[in-house]
Amino acid sequence: MNVTIDGILYHVDTIGKGFPLLLLHGFTGDSTTWKPFLSQWSQEHQVITVDIIGHGKSASPIEVERYDIQSVAKDIKGILEHLGIEQANVLGYSMGGRLALSFSLLYPQFVYKLILESASPGLETKQEQDNRRIQDTNLSQFIRKNGIERFVDYWENIPLFHTQKKLSLHMQQEIRKQRFENSVIGLSNSLLGMGTGAQPSWWNRLQELKAETLLLTGEQDQKFCFIAEKMVKKMKHAKWQKFNECGHAIHVEQPEKFGTIVSVFLSN
Known part of the structure; x- marks a missing residue:
């Protein structure tokens, strides 16, 4: 379905019944990122997938300010309100x-549990x-020029994604094909x-976060392991799990283990 929030059209899908689970993909991705997990997670949850703006x-939209992360977090709140969801x-x-993470800090009343896969609170200094x-x-x-x-x-050859070279050729081609669906402006x-x-x-x-939080990183993604190690020390209700022999995109590289760990965390 399409939902218009503050003048911006968002593509949103829902599947299943139960306590809501909102899924937010990464840069160059879209909601199909989560397709391998929908049949599993929708057995216990109303799963909501959103194509993030751009x-x-x-x-x-051509207005850069519309992509501001706090503005987009407000849009996410609007999407949940449109769906009649008070907490997810x-x-x-x-x-x-x-x-x-931004959404959880700005609108904590909407978040029950939080899972952050290879994520960051931003940078610490102005420099x-x-x-x-x-x-x-x-x-x-x-991007605009080329x-x-x-x-x-x-993008698919930056060091962050070097571990994806071990994926099957078919899987690599599927990821590449999906990335081509995005627009230059977006x-x-x-x-x-x-x-x-x-x-x-x-x-x-970070210490303000009230939601029980699970941080997930791949051991070969050393930058984000370092970030997660620092984050978990500042958070009151967080735990961190590292995936062996895995890089940045855990859900792509180890989908079965990822799906199970998410399900267990949400069910406890």
Whole structure:
């Protein structure tokens, strides 16, 4: 279904019955990211998948400020309200994890349990933010200049995703095909408005989180393991689980184990 929130069209799907579970995909992804888990999770939950602004079948407005992560978190609240949902479990991956964390801090009454897969509270210093904003701006300009195909060629070969080279050729082709479904404007503006350099730093507010939280990282993704180790020390109701022989996209590299761990956490 399509839902219009504050003038922006969002593509939203729901499946199953039970306590709501909201799923938020990563940068260059869309709601089909979660397709392998829907039959399992929808047995116990009303599963809600959203194409985040600038991705998939949702709108890709030209106004960069519309991609601001706090603005998008407000849109997520609007989507839940449209569906008549007062509280949900929320799972976010990478960019979707940063959005899930932002949503949980801005609208804590809506979040019962929180799962953050390879996610970050942002950067700790202004210097780091400024440097990252420059990187994101350069990458945004690269997309606009060279188009989606050249960008995807670059993106799938960055060190963050090197462990995905061990996936089957079919799986790699499926991921590549899905990335091509995105638009130049949507991806470039997502980097400018919702990139790690653009979002607020939430490090000093992590202790405010009331939702029981599960942090998930792959052991070969050393950067995000380091982040998760620091995060869990600042959070009152969090635990951290590391996946052996796995990189950034755990749900892609170890889907069976990932699906089971999420189900167990949500059912306890």
